[in-house]
Amino acid sequence: MSVKLELKTWGNFIGGKWVPSTSGKIKPNINPANAEEILGYFQESSFEDVKNAVESAEKAFYDWKRLPAPNRGKLLVKVMQILEKRKEEVSEALTREEGKSFQESLGEVNKALNTLEFFAGEGRRFYGETIPSELPKNFIYTRREPLGVVALITPWNFPVSIPIWKMAASLICGNTVVLKPSSLTPWTAVLLMEAFREADFPAGVVNCITGSGSVIGDALVKAPEVKAVSFTGSTETGRKLQALAGQHGKPIQLEMGGKNAVIVLNDADLDLAASAAALGAFGSTGQRCTATSRVIVEESALEQFTQKIVEKAKLMSDSLGPCVDENQLKKVLQYIEVGKNEGGKLVCGGHRLKDSKHLKGFYVESTVFSHVTSDMRIAKEEVFGPVLSVLSAKNLSDALKLANGVEYGLSASIFTQDAEKVFEFIDEIEVGMVHINSATIGGEAQVPFGGMKNSGMGGREMGKQALDFFTEWKAVYVDYTGSSRKTNFY
Numbered sequence: 144m145s146v147k148l149e150l151k152t153w154g155n156f157i158g159g160k161w162v163p164s165t166s167g168k169i170k171p172n173i174n175p176a177n178a179e180e181i182l183g184y185f186q187e188s189s190f191e192d193v194k195n196a197v198e199s200a201e202k203a204f205y206d207w208k209r210l211p212a213p214n215r216g217k218l219l220v221k222v223m224q225i226l227e228k229r230k231e232e233v234s235e236a237l238t239r240e241e242g243k244s245f246q247e248s249l250g251e252v253n254k255a256l257n258t259l260e261f262f263a264g265e266g267r268r269f270y271g272e273t274i275p276s277e278l279p280k281n282f283i284y285t286r287r288e289p290l291g292v293v294a295l296i297t298p299w300n301f302p303v304s305i306p307i308w309k310m311a312a313s314l315i316c317g318n319t320v321v322l323k324p325s326s327l328t329p330w331t332a333v334l335l336m337e338a339f340r341e342a343d344f345p346a347g348v349v350n351c352i353t354g355s356g357s358v359i360g361d362a363l364v365k366a367p368e369v370k371a372v373s374f375t376g377s378t379e380t381g382r383k384l385q386a387l388a389g390q391h392g393k394p395i396q397l398e399m400g401g402k403n404a405v406i407v408l409n410d411a412d413l414d415l416a417a418s419a420a421a422l423g424a425f426g427s428t429g430q431r432c433t434a435t436s437r438v439i440v441e442e443s444a445l446e447q448f449t450q451k452i453v454e455k456a457k458l459m460s461d462s463l464g465p466c467v468d469e470n471q472l473k474k475v476l477q478y479i480e481v482g483k484n485e486g487g488k489l490v491c492g493g494h495r496l497k498d499s500k501h502l503k504g505f506y507v508e509s510t511v512f513s514h515v516t517s518d519m520r521i522a523k524e525e526v527f528g529p530v531l532s533v534l535s536a537k538n539l540s541d542a543l544k545l546a547n548g549v550e551y552g553l554s555a556s557i558f559t560q561d562a563e564k565v566f567e568f569i570d571e572i573e574v575g576m577v578h579i580n581s582a583t584i585g586g587e588a589q590v591p592f593g594g595m596k597n598s599g600m601g602g603r604e605m606g607k608q609a610l611d612f613f614t615e616w617k618a619v620y621v622d623y624t625g626s627s628r629k630t631n632f633y
C-alpha cells in the first residue's frame with residue numbers, strides 16, 4: 144500500500160521539541176532506488192547541538208530513573224501502539240531511504256514492535272537477587288541501577304529496529320538517551336522520535352540529533368554527561384570509538400561487522416541449503432550484518448550445490464533492492480573486481496544493473512564466486528552487498544577451520560541430517576548466533592543478539608541480557624539485629 148508522505152525539513156529532537164541545528168546547515172536525504180529523488184532535508188548538527196542534547200538528557204535523568212520500571216514499561220507500550228498504527232508509513236519511509244523492499248521493511252518494523260513489547264515487559268521483571276548472609280539476622284540483596292545519559296550510535300541497514308532495540312533496553316533500565324542515527328537514514332529516526340513524543344515521554348528522556356558521524360558521533364562519546372555508548376556499525380568505526388571511549392573512561396558496547404558462513408555437508412538437503420544461502424546472501428541486498436557471505440561445501444556436494452545456488456541467485460537478481468548509496472555500490476563493485484583478480488571464478492552476476500528500471504538507482508546483480516580460497520579478500524573481508532563466495536572443504540573439521548578462520552564471529556549455520564555433526568558444529572563454531580538447517584539471518588526480541596571476536600564486544604543486545612550493559616549492580620547489606628545485637632563492629 145502506498146502512503147502519501149510530504150517532503151519537508153526535519154529538526155533535531157531535543158528536550159521534547161523539534162529544533163534546528165545551531166550550524167544552520169541541512170542536508171538532503173536521497174532515495175537509493177532513484178538518486179534524483181530527494182526525500183527530505185535533515186539537520187547537519189554541530190558540537191553545540193551535541194551539548195544541548197546531552198544536557199537535556201541529563202536534566203531528565205533523575206526524574207526518569209525514579210519513575211518505577213513498570214511505569215516506564217507502560218510508556219514503551221504506548222510507543223509500540225503508535226508505531227503499530229503507523230506501520231505502513233514508517234515502512235514506506237524505510238524502503239524509500241534505505242532501499243529494502245516494502246515487505247522487508249514491514250518485517251523490520253514488526254521486529255521493532257516485538258522488541259518494544261519485550262522490553263516493556265522487562266519493566267515488570269526488573270529483578271535483583273536476595274543473597275544469604277554469613278551473619279544471622281542479616282540479608283543481602285542486589286538491584287540494578289541505570290547508568291545515566293547513554294549515547295546510541297546506529298547504522299543505516301536496520302534504521303528502525305536497531306535504534307528501537309537500543310532505546311527500549313536503555314530506557315526501561317532508567318537511562319536517558321541521545322540517538323545519533325546514520326546520516327544516510329535520518330528519516331526513519333525522526334519518525335521514531337514522533338512516536339516517542341506522541342506517547343508523552345517526558346521531555347529530554349529521548350533525544351535525537353542527525354548529522355555526520357565523525358563530527359557529532361565523536362563529540363557524543365567525549366561529552367562528560369554521557370556515561371556509556373552503545374554502537375552498531377562497521378568494525379573500523381567501532382574500534383575507533385572503542386579507543387576514544389577508553390580514553391574517556393567510558394563503557395562501550397560494540398556490534399560490528401560479519402563474514403557469516405553456511406556449512407553444507409554432503410548429506411544435506413541441497414535445495415533447502417541453496418534457498419537458505421540465497422536468502423541470506425541476497426535478501427536485503429546482502430546489507431545485513433548477519434548476511435551469508437560464504438558457503439563452505441563438502442567436496443562431493445560442491446558441483447551440485449554451486450549449480451543450485453547460481454539458479455537461485457539468477458532468480459533473485461531482478462527483485463533486489465539497491466545498495467544504500469553510491470559509495471556502497473562502488474565498494475561492492477570494487478570487491479567484485481578484487482575477487483576476479485584474486486582468481487575467484489565469477490559464476491553469476493558481477494555487474495551494475497543499468498536497464499531503464501534500475502538506471503537511476505545503485506543496483507548490482509546478485510553475484511556468486513566459486514573456487515574461492517580462504518586467503519582471498521572476498522573470503523575474509525565484509526563486502527556488505529549481494530556477493531557470495533563458495534569455498535570447498537574436505538570434511539566438517541576442515542569446514543569448521545575455514546568458517547572460524549576469519550576475524551569475525553557473528554552468525555553461522557549448518558545444513559546436514561547428522562545430529563552428531565550438528566552438535567560438533569555448535570561446540571566448535573566461534574559465533575554469537577548459530578542456526579541449524581536455516582539461514583544465517585534473523586533474530587527474535589527475547590533472544591540475545593550479537594557476535595564474538597571482531598563482530599561484537601561489551602555484551603549482547605536484545606533478550607534480558609541487554610539489561611546488563613545498560614545497568615550497574617548495587618549490593619545492599621541489611622542488618623535487622625537491632626537492639627539484640629551481641630557483637631560490636633570491628
Ligand code: NAD
Nearest residue numbers: 297298299324325356357360361376377380398399400432
Ligand atoms: P559505520 O561504521 O559507517 O557507521 C555507523 C554509525 O557510526 C553511523 O551513525 C555513523 O554516522 C557513525 N560514525 C561513522 N564514523 C564515525 C566516527 N568517526 N565517530 C563516531 N561515529 C561515527 O557503519 P554503517 O556503514 O552505517 O553500517 C554498516 C555496518 O554495520 C556493517 O559493517 C555491518 O556489519 C554493521 N552492522 C552490525 C550489526 C551487528 O549487530 N553486529 C548490525 C547492523 C549493522
